[in-house]
């Protein structure tokens with residue numbers, strides 16, 4: 116069965132549908148965002164996080180740019196995972212994983228605390244500007260993850276070390292690290308079965 120949820124969100128800017136199973140297999144997702152690069156990123160996030168996701172951007176205002184669509188996919192994905200986790204009974208709550216791509220290393224530390232917060236720490240002295248020839252950027256990544264963390268109700272800290280000149284490499288390493296860390300945090304610890312992992316007794 117697994118922990119699943121379906122979210123549909125319609126605004127004047129986008130219309131997005133998502134169904135997620137956080138206890139999935141990772142290789143059964145169908146991602147149609149209308150942004151090929153983001154399809155690739157969300158697919159590998161699901162693959163490494165072992166989530167099964169049906170994500171469809173029914174309509175969006177990408178004629179302007181990808182700003183709203185990128186943000187709203189983060190919102191819908193965050194809401195879907197939050198709903199799928201329900202009361203969050205028994206989950207590990209914390210996750211910490213890293214993923215390297217060539218010299219670039221992304222690390223994600225996550226706490227499904229109920230408090231939405233995202234911080235991206237880019238290490239190194241290289242000033243990263245949005246790629247002139249690429250449709251995606253670290254700024255879009257930050258915006259996506261911020262929307263995701265806020266709507267999931269998770270505190271997420273991502274560190275990118277030895278940042279690459281290639282946006283694809285940087286962003287892919289982050290999506291992998293976030294998928295791996297989220298998988299860890301959402302797993303049920305059998306020692307904690309039925310117990311909400313907070314001394315407060317609830318996680319909003």
Ligand SMILES: [Mn+2]
Nearest residue numbers: 155283284287
């Ligand atoms: Mn790739």
